[in-house]
Amino acid sequence: MAREQAEVALKAFGEKVGIPEIGFDEDGYCCLFFDDLVINLEIDEETDRLFFYSNIGELADKKSEKFYEMLLEANFLFRETEGAVIGIDTQGNVVCLCYQMPLKLVNEETFEAVLENFVNLTERWTQKIRDFTLEDSAEEEMRMSDFSLKV
Numbered sequence: 001m002a003r004e005q006a007e008v009a010l011k012a013f014g015e016k017v018g019i020p021e022i023g024f025d026e027d028g029y030c031c032l033f034f035d036d037l038v039i040n041l042e043i044d045e046e047t048d049r050l051f052f053y054s055n056i057g058e059l060a061d062k063k064s065e066k067f068y069e070m071l072l073e074a075n076f077l078f079r080e081t082e083g084a085v086i087g088i089d090t091q092g093n094v095v096c097l098c099y100q101m102p103l104k105l106v107n108e109e110t111f112e113a114v115l116e117n118f119v120n121l122t123e124r125w126t127q128k129i130r131d132f133t134l135e136d137s138a139e140e141e142m143r144m145s146d147f148s149l150k151v
Helices: 002-016 065-078 108-146
Strands: 029-034 037-044 049-058 085-089 094-102
Touching: 002 037, 002 108, 037 108, 049 108, 065 085, 065 108, 094 108
Parallel strands: none
Antiparallel strands: 029 037, 037 049, 049 094, 085 094
């Protein structure tokens, strides 16, 4: 019954945005694209939860301590994640943003509101990680230039 609620909510969203054929596959998975963002939805029937998750950046070989500190601070009491959680997938070499909600709370309104908030949060964090990576690279170049030999 709870899975049906999520299916109805996704279908209603699809009809609203002009994709009436949208739906979860037999495993309870659906992938949505918003410009360059990929939002994954997955129903876990064992826990009766709907998961929203997205890759928000790559893990470079040499991410600084400041990078991980930024992620941990954001997660602390959900200060910068609005109830979502940031984690790292070392096998996939990515940073992920994840949110879950009980299936029994899913209806058309809550689904659309949570999805909209999650897309906006994904967009903000994707940009924040890009900006941080650029700053980190620039700082590394500055440090390396300090060691150059001037003739």
